[in-house]
Amino acid sequence: MPTWSKYSTLFHSERFGYFLYSTMSNCLIQVDEPHYRFLQQLEMEPSVADNGFDTSFISLLKAKHILVERGENEKLLMLKQYKKNCNCYGRGDLSLTICPTLACNFDCSYCFENSQHDTTVMSEETIENLLAFIRKKSGAGNIHIDWYGGEPTLAFDTVELISNKMLAKGMKLHGAQMTTNGFLLDIKKIKALNDLKINSIQITLDGPKTVHDRRRKLHDGRPTFGKVLANIDQLMSSSYKGKCDIRVNIDKNNRECFPALREKLMKRYKGKKVTVYPARVKGEESSTLNTGEWAKYCLDLYEKYGIITKYMLYPKSNDTGLCIAHFTNSFVSGPSGELYKCWEDVGMREKTIGNVNSDEPLSNHELPVLYTVGTDQYANEECRKCCFLPICRNACPRKRLSKTETCTHFKQYIVQCMESTYDIFKTAETSCDLLNKPFETLENKGYRIIYPSDNE
Numbered sequence: 001m002p003t004w005s006k007y008s009t010l011f012h013s014e015r016f017g018y019f020l021y022s023t024m025s026n027c028l029i030q031v032d033e034p035h036y037r038f039l040q041q042l043e044m045e046p047s048v049a050d051n052g053f054d055t056s057f058i059s060l061l062k063a064k065h066i067l068v069e070r071g072e073n074e075k076l077l078m079l080k081q082y083k084k085n086c087n088c089y090g091r092g093d094l095s096l097t098i099c100p101t102l103a104c105n106f107d108c109s110y111c112f113e114n115s116q117h118d119t120t121v122m123s124e125e126t127i128e129n130l131l132a133f134i135r136k137k138s139g140a141g142n143i144h145i146d147w148y149g150g151e152p153t154l155a156f157d158t159v160e161l162i163s164n165k166m167l168a169k170g171m172k173l174h175g176a177q178m179t180t181n182g183f184l185l186d187i188k189k190i191k192a193l194n195d196l197k198i199n200s201i202q203i204t205l206d207g208p209k210t211v212h213d214r215r216r217k218l219h220d221g222r223p224t225f226g227k228v229l230a231n232i233d234q235l236m237s238s239s240y241k242g243k244c245d246i247r248v249n250i251d252k253n254n255r256e257c258f259p260a261l262r263e264k265l266m267k268r269y270k271g272k273k274v275t276v277y278p279a280r281v282k283g284e285e286s287s288t289l290n291t292g293e294w295a296k297y298c299l300d301l302y303e304k305y306g307i308i309t310k311y312m313l314y315p316k317s318n319d320t321g322l323c324i325a326h327f328t329n330s331f332v333s334g335p336s337g338e339l340y341k342c343w344e345d346v347g348m349r350e351k352t353i354g355n356v357n358s359d360e361p362l363s364n365h366e367l368p369v370l371y372t373v374g375t376d377q378y379a380n381e382e383c384r385k386c387c388f389l390p391i392c393r394n395a396c397p398r399k400r401l402s403k404t405e406t407c408t409h410f411k412q413y414i415v416q417c418m419e420s421t422y423d424i425f426k427t428a429e430t431s432c433d434l435l436n437k438p439f440e441t442l443e444n445k446g447y448r449i450i451y452p453s454d455n456e
């Protein structure tokens, strides 16, 4: 006899009605009141599943692992763990973050990199050894490069040299992204981007002019907003074929300014491949938003301004890796050829895992093991007891190692995230109605799947 899974939850939303979700199958189902009352009974007394209430509904509950057989949850968890391991430990494509220099022309108060004054630029010898490392690690797979720093435009010649050598050697450079402050992104560099396969540029702003210029200055104190914006204008009116993501760094001191800035930028770049999104920046503890405060901020952005961020949407399944630290074939390389497993480790000598200039480039296996096996939630006793494990996929391995902020924000905000997801679904439903397109109604069967939708 199947029983109610510990990963299944019923909830009543004052605004939207009755719902059921499963963190195991990652689904959200809307039900009418009779189905909800039946589910309440079923949760207490699984034998009512056989009373003939609605057999197709019971079949759905079994298919979505809301009702489970003995041992089923353990097998499903193992399957998720297996998928995650295949995904993380595979040796297919290579993802490499390259910092051609750690120097930076900005002096942001919250910057985690303590090496902006290190002016080392990658030498020719290191470049050759890095290329040999790339060739060995990429095998027959594709290569994706993230140009990072420091500020990569300070060493743009090196970016060009490495990219051109890769292309000349027939290496499969599938695409590249550059994370830059945008200040030195002049027309000459913009013209080179397509040939260098750079198809995504991320530029950070900290708010409108007054706020940005207070927080992101040059070393000599000069402001930067005007020049960065002019460079984005040039980029988006050039022949550059890629996209531009404008990341707005948010903490307690500038959180109010995001919606208005986003609106202005979206109008300015209407019809262009530009996105504007908020990102939590971690500086001094007193100004940094913690995980819960960040989730609340993102939920409020949707409630008040209709701004959708991934933090307020229905969670994804925890069966993929999160970041570079989780993937065996992902590395960060510094300008001296030193290798790391996390962007935030860059510049910290004690966090290096090897060096491309050595005969054996990967020498310290302890840190990669700690970031992967050591932070694996599926192997953690506390996580295995937690009903959020199947959707808890935003726990940064670095934070888990240092035992700060390990739990997902969904633990606290799952109902609000479900409500936002349903609200977006309602908007789609209204549009379909206006366009005379078919959309399953709740009245049809007394229940319907909200997430994942049929076409996902």
Ligand code: SF4
Pocket (backbone or CB within 6 Å): 322, 323, 324, 325, 341, 342, 343, 344, 396, 397, 398, 399
């Ligand atoms: S370990 Fe954390 S800080 Fe490092 S790259 Fe991954 S998510 Fe980012």
Ligand code: SF4
Pocket (backbone or CB within 6 Å): 377, 382, 383, 384, 386, 387, 388, 389, 392, 395, 406, 407, 408, 411
């Ligand atoms: S990290 Fe926290 S929320 Fe996530 S599975 Fe573990 S105990 Fe649950």
